[in-house]
Each structure stands twice: as C-alpha cells, then as structure tokens.
Amino acid sequence: MTKLFIASLGTETNTFSPFVTSYQDFQATYMTRGGDHGPDPFIFAVPLITWRQMAEARGWDVVESLCTFAMPSGVTLRRVYEQLRDEILADLQAAMPVDVVLLSLHGAMVIEGYDLPPEEQGDVDCADGEGDLLARIRALVGPDVPIGAELDLHCHLTQKMVASADVLITFKEYPHTDFAERAEELFTIVADQLAGRVKPVMSLQDCRLIGVFHTSREPMRSFVDAMQRMEQQEGVLSVSLGHGFPWGDVPDMGTRALVVTDDRPEEGARLAQELCRRIDAIKEEVQPAYLTIDEALDQALDLAAQPGEGPVVLADVSDNAGGGAPNDATFILRRALERGVHDVAFANFWDPVVVQLAMNAGVGARFALRLGGKMGPMSGDPVDLTATVIGIAPDAVQTVGKPPRTARSRMGDAVGLRLDNGLEIQVNSHRTQSFSPDALTQVGIDPLAKALVVVKSMQHFYAGYGPIARAVLYVAAPGALYPRFDQLPYRQVDPTLWPLGA
Numbered sequence: 442m443t444k445l446f447i448a449s450l451g452t453e454t455n456t457f458s459p460f461v462t463s464y465q466d467f468q469a470t471y472m473t474r475g476g477d478h479g480p481d482p483f484i485f486a487v488p489l490i491t492w493r494q495m496a497e498a499r500g501w502d503v504v505e506s507l508c509t510f511a512m513p514s515g516v517t518l519r520r521v522y523e524q525l526r527d528e529i530l531a532d533l534q535a536a537m538p539v540d541v542v543l544l545s546l547h548g549a550m551v552i553e554g555y556d557l558p559p560e561e562q563g564d565v566d567c568a569d570g571e572g573d574l575l576a577r578i579r580a581l582v583g584p585d586v587p588i589g590a591e592l593d594l595h596c597h598l599t600q601k602m603v604a605s606a607d608v609l610i611t612f613k614e615y616p617h618t619d620f621a622e623r624a625e626e627l628f629t630i631v632a633d634q635l636a637g638r639v640k641p642v643m644s645l646q647d648c649r650l651i652g653v654f655h656t657s658r659e660p661m662r663s664f665v666d667a668m669q670r671m672e673q674q675e676g677v678l679s680v681s682l683g684h685g686f687p688w689g690d691v692p693d694m695g696t697r698a699l700v701v702t703d704d705r706p707e708e709g710a711r712l713a714q715e716l717c718r719r720i721d722a723i724k725e726e727v728q729p730a731y732l733t734i735d736e737a738l739d740q741a742l743d744l745a746a747q748p749g750e751g752p753v754v755l756a757d758v759s760d761n762a763g764g765g766a767p768n769d770a771t772f773i774l775r776r777a778l779e780r781g782v783h784d785v786a787f788a789n790f791w792d793p794v795v796v797q798l799a800m801n802a803g804v805g806a807r808f809a810l811r812l813g814g815k816m817g818p819m820s821g822d823p824v825d826l827t828a829t830v831i832g833i834a835p836d837a838v839q840t841v842g843k844p845p846r847t848a849r850s851r852m853g854d855a856v857g858l859r860l861d862n863g864l865e866i867q868v869n870s871h872r873t874q875s876f877s878p879d880a881l882t883q884v885g886i887d888p889l890a891k892a893l894v895v896v897k898s899m900q901h902f903y904a905g906y907g908p909i910a911r912a913v914l915y916v917a918a919p920g921a922l923y924p925r926f927d928q929l930p931y932r933q934v935d936p937t938l939w940p941l942g943a
C-alpha cells in the first residue's frame with residue numbers, strides 16, 4: 442500500500458521585528474498532531490486535510506506528523522526550530538519506508554543566528570529554515586521518494602529548497618485565497634510522478650527585484666491569469682511566483698519565478714525568464730502608493746471635508762502584527778495630537794498593560810496612562826494621555842474576510858478609550874492586525890461617526906474596512922514593516938536588486 446507522510450512547520454520571519462519566536466508562539470497560533478484539526482483549521486493546515494482526503498480516496502495510508510505555525514514575528518529561536526524539526530524527522534523515521542512526503546510550509550522562516558558567518562551557524566542553515574528542513578528530509582528518505590511542498594508566496598525561494606524537493610508550489614493570490622486549490626494541484630503532480638506518468642523538473646529564475654504585489658488589482662490580476670494560461674501548455678505542470686518577503690534580511694530575499702515541467706528544463710527556464718520579464722515590466726506601476734504621515738493627514742482631512750459618507754481609512758502599514766510588527770507604534774497618533782486632529786479613531790493598539798489598567802478601572806473611569814511605544818525605537822515613544830474608559834470587551838474577536846466566507850481573529854481583552862478632545866483609541870491585549878470595524882464597535886467606538894479611522898494592517902483590513910470607507914490611504918510611518926525598501930537597513934540582501942541598486 443502507498444504510504445504518504447505529511448507535516449507542516451511554518452512562520453514568516455521579519456528580521457527587523459523586536460520579537461523572537463518561541464515555542465509558546467507556535468503553540469498559541471496553531472499546533473496539532475496526528476490530524477486533529479477540528480472545525481476551524483488554520484490556512485496552513487488546510488493542505489494537510491486536502492492531501493489526506495485525496496490520499497484516502499485512493500486507498501493510500503496516511504501518516505500525519507506535526508502541524509504548527511507561529512504568527513509572523515522575529516527570528517525563530519534555534520532550539521525551538523531544532524525541537525520542532527526533530528519531531529517531524531523522528532515521526533518520519535518511525536514511519537519509514539514511505540512512498541511520498543508532502544509538506545505545508547511558509548518559506549520565510551529565519552532561525553536565530555542567521556546573521557552570523559556560515560561557519561558559526563554550525564549545522565543549521567539559519568537563513569533558510571525550509572531549505573534546512575527539506576534537505577534533512579531528503580537525506581532521510583533518499584533520492585527516489587517524491588517530496589512536494591506548498592509555500593506561501595511571501596517566501597524566499599532558494600536553490601537549496603529546489604535541490605531538496607521534487608515539486609514546490611506557491612500560492613498565487615494575495616490576499617491568500619487559493620491554498621486549497623494549490624494543495625490539490627501539488628498532490629496530483631506528485632501522485633502522477635509516483636505512478637511514473639510525469640517526471641517533474643523545476644526551473645528557478647531570480648527576477649532581481651523586491652516588491653509587494655496585490656493580485657486583487659490590475660495589472661497583477663492579468664499576470665496571475667497569464668500564469669494559469671501557461672500551466673495549460675503541453676508539458677508544463679505548475680507555475681509559481683515567489684513574491685518574496687521584503688522584511689526578511691536574508692541573501693535569498695527577492696522575487697523569483699519557478700516553473701515545474703514534465704522533464705523539459707529548457708522550456709521551464711525559458712518560461713521562468715518570461716515571467717521575470719513580465720513582472721519587471723510592471724514592478725513600479727504595481728507598488729502601492731505610500732504617503733508620509735503629514736501627506737496622509739492632509740489628504741484625509743481634505744477628503745473628509747467633502748460631501749460623502751464614511752470615514753477616510755488610513756492604513757499604518759509599517760506597524761502590522763501580520764508581518765511581525767508590535768502594533769504599538771505611536772507615530773501617527775502623536776502627529777494627530779500635535780496637529781489637533783481629533784475627529785479620529787485608532788484601531789488595534791497593542792498594550793496589555795493599558796488594557797489591564799482600563800479593565801480594573803471600569804467603564805466611566807478617567808485616568809492618566811502611558812500608551813504604546815514600548816517595544817523599541819521602531820515603535821516610537823510612548824504617549825502620555827488622560828482618557829476615559831468607554832467600553833470593555835473581554836475575550837474579544839474580530840471578523841476576518843468578507844461574508845459569507847469569514848473567520849474570526851482573537852484580540853484578547855479589548856477596551857475603548859476616549860480623550861477629552863474626542864479622539865478615541867481601541868486597545869487590545871493580544872497582538873493582532875486590524876481586520877474589521879467590529880474591533881471598534883464592540884468597545885463603544887463608532888467608526889461611521891469619525892472623519893478618520895487609523896488601522897494597523899498592510900492589506901487584510903481592506904475586506905472589512907473597504908465597504909465603510911470613503912477612501913483608503915496607505916501611510917509609510919516608521920516601523921518594523923516600513924515599506925520603502927531602499928531605506929531599510931539591509932545587510933544580507935543583494936544590494937543590486939531593484940529598487941536598492943536602481
């Protein structure tokens with residue numbers, strides 16, 4: 442009987458983040474063993490569930506090991522990576538012999554020590570967590586067992602990963618909506634390989650650029666459509682674009698194209714080069730337009746003064762917990778206070794101490810507090826305020842996505858604060874990016890009654906706030922996800938990539 446081994450280990454590492462990623466961070470986000478996923482599986486668990494169903498439909502035996510993911514954050518502690526990796530390797534060893542290995546990975550995990558010289562990193566390739574894991578799995582199963590992995594498109598596609606796996610497939614959509622379809626495709630290719638129907642060969646091409654690519658908008662929408670048309674060509678099995686994760690300061694960071702063919706490496710290399718040419722042609726046009734804090738406040742006040750409905754939504758993209766930032770940066774709040782901009786609400790400040798003080802004081806209490814700015818220089822300085830507690834929501838959640846396909850994200854305990862000038866701030870104890878206006882309404886803040894709403898998120902807020910916003914502005918405030926790449930303090934990234942060496 443054919444035996445399939447499946448596992449998942451992932452996180453997205455922001456090397457500029459002030460946090461480290463611990464075992465508790467994996468536990469708190471998602472950790473399950475042996476396929477016990479429950480009714481609300483995490484997106485990186487969905488491929489495992491898909492593969493199990495497809496395998497069992499074929500009468501295969503399935504061995505499922507660890508499935509764990511940590512919220513994007515700073516470098517993963519080395520001993521934690523080694524512990525999780527070794528658990529998967531031990532399960533694989535115990536399951537041997539296996540016929541196929543399929544993994545759900547992120548592709549941008551960086552291990553503590555990545556910035557040391559290679560000889561001091563010892564036997565772990567710290568800058569390439571997934572390459573390290575895949576190489577060890579290959580060493581264990583030998584050259585003839587097919588290994589496939591599905592990756593987030595915010596991955597660093599490395600030569601080591603390509604050399605260690607038979608088939609790699611990344612998500613195509615940002616926001617990520619296609620993880621189940623990509624899992625089905627990967628299974629089908631690897632099953633065909635096992636049956637001797639295809640011989641997958643991967644061709645990787647470095648596009649030599651850094652960028653952020655929202656596939657919901659043109660011309661990226663047409664780019665994804667073109668990738669899917671390419672997959673219809675004779676002998677082409679799969680086409681991926683690894684967008685890269687620009688806040689991972691590692692040598693392999695950057696946008697890369699990957700084409701899997703049925704033993705046609707020259708055709709694969711030609712198509713991968715074509716994808717890089719196409720992305721290079723639109724790279725400038727597709728980057729989001731970022732404003733400085735003052736530009737954003739000026740434009741927002743102008744827009745809010747015109748006839749219309751709903752608040753102007755300002756996205757503090759640099760302080761997004763979804764990319765490893767603290768969510769406690771005070772730069773926009775401080776500037777709004779300095780400029781006397783008071784008809785504004787702030788969503789999803791992370792400050793567990795302030796939440797505890799407000800919960801102890803209770804609704805109606807007015808007291809002095811020191812908010813945010815606690816995690817380091819990229820959070821700015823704390824802001825001293827006098828505020829009244831206007832709402833408390835213990836164990837709060839916010840809606841993620843667009844109805845009817847929504848999920849829920851934990852906020853921990855949440856409170857609403859109002860300053861004497863009318864400015865309102867929602868603070869939560871669990872670090873999370875902004876997804877939905879219900880983060881505000883459940884603590885007594887009405888976003889529709891405000892001229893401006895400031896959210897902490899790169900793009901995922903759009904599903905919830907887009908429908909109520911009069912306009913959306915993206916702000917490049919300082920922070921752990923500062924989006925002007927030519928100003929980031931890279932040390933490992935190739936300095937000749939666009940826009941660094943432009």
Ligand SMILES: [Zn+2]
Binds near residue numbers: 593594595617
């Ligand atoms: Zn991603």
